[in-house]
Amino acid sequence: MGTSDQQLKKTLRAEALARRDALDVRWRIEASLAMAETAEALAVTPGTIVSGFWPMRSEVDVRPLMAALGAAGARLCLPAILDRTTIVFREMARGAPLVDMGYGTQGPGPDAAVLEPLMMLVPLAAFDARGHRIGYGAGYYDRAIAALRQRGVAPRLVGVAFDCQEVARVPDEPHDQPIPEILTESGLRRLGADL
Template identity: 40%
Template sequence: MRRHAKAARKDAFARHGATAAADIARHGIAFAGRAAPAVVSGFLAIGEEIDPTPLMLRLMAEGYRLCLPVMEAKGKPLLFRAWSPGDPLGEVTWGIREPLPEAPVLDPDIVLGPLLAFDTLGYRLGYGGGFYDRTLARLRALKPVVSIGLAFDEQRVDAVPRVDYDERLDWILTPSGPLKCQSA
């Protein structure tokens, strides 16, 4: 399924990649019900992921505080460090760029995440490391958190395979607009 989902995302990126980031940014995240100065974790796109940078710039202009994920180790939840455009970044595994260790640690109120495929129940197919599932479980044990997957409309599937530790997303934000995930 990952192979098929990667191919579908690659095709969608080829068709819409130039405009998808701007479309996502135009929608904003008011639908999530969390006002600034809430902390939003974004990510820096790799490969054919939708680039969330225009959305993060809009959110920063609206007064949200931003952070980016940091991988501490395999099998551990992500850590989040404060980030603003222009802050220095280090490159780690898979070409992912992360804030440096000097950046303050934050626990986000809203988590934006990449994915390979999604269904209407809010299950996401990721890259297989379980980082976002462990992270959402940790954050949800601390406080209410809104999770938003960023995806092309073409990444929607009938059902994502899942196991008992998979965490559901609350929303999917596509270039055509936000989709509230249904109750399981």
Template identity: 35%
Template sequence: MSDHRNQLRQLIRQRRRLLSQEQQNQAAHNLVDQCMQQAFFQASQHIAIYLSTDGELNTQPLIDALWNAGKSIYLPVLHPFSQGHLLFLHYQKETPMTLNKFGIREPKLDQRLIIPATELDIICTPLVAFDSTCQRLGMGGGYYDRTLAPWFQTKVGATPIGLAHDCQHVDAIPTEAWDVPLPSIITPSQLFTAK
């Protein structure tokens, strides 16, 4: 099972990286349109999102649109003491940034900027591949799985929403017994919802 998941990760990451800059720009623009017309985005005030890396859908235009709509944005930060967990910090244009151990930009740790995940409305979740039932294949580190575990058990608190390129859609994700689908995944062209 894990071999199949790893092969799928490599295939889809390569597919994503082969998108041209023009395709990336158009996808990011279309994602903004898709997200901003969703009632759950319109009704949410505290939204966690991630900065793109490795060919992921560029989230900066969405962040800018959400800022312009008066929303508060939070970015994930690798937890300094609880390995494998994330913190979420309030993010503004002037927030000091640093690179984490994966080379991903994140806000410099400042306890005054931390928001408990339970107080977020939406946690936009990165993924490598997904299927029509909203099963998600992540990078394999389990950061978001651990962060979202309370929601998966209770369906209370911040709602996880996957963001992905259309080319990351596959027929079926090989799942384990503990895998729980996301309630929704948004691509530049459509909204997928868990059955």
């Protein structure tokens, strides 16, 4: 990817995050709660390992959705940053203590079991209708998804964002892991890589 594409990604990320930050706080809370009501549409079978994320700044708060999925029998996990390039997914057990994970997030401590999610709720800064996403620039999720696939695990990827984070087109790179589904306040929709 050339320098102009990298600059475009940086600009698209900043613009999408500015739109997200401008959303009314109460509205964001209500939209996050409404997204939790779509848990049934995700059709998660009991025992399915689902990774979520602890919300940062103005992100969608997926904790109500995770609680609904957990009530439906899913096993829940959250990402833990191990080093500058690697995240793992630690089991989030009811009543287990959470520890500071940096960036204002929390998650299960090092004693929690490391799980391989079969469904991943993926945070993002921006996305397009083809299923390409812009993360926060560190590439943790792209590497984690690639590592799971190398081990024969093909997780269902569901991006979670607000509608205002959609952009016309994300410049894609060979290492990018497209997301086939996106959950926003408008509902769950399939994204097509052929657009």
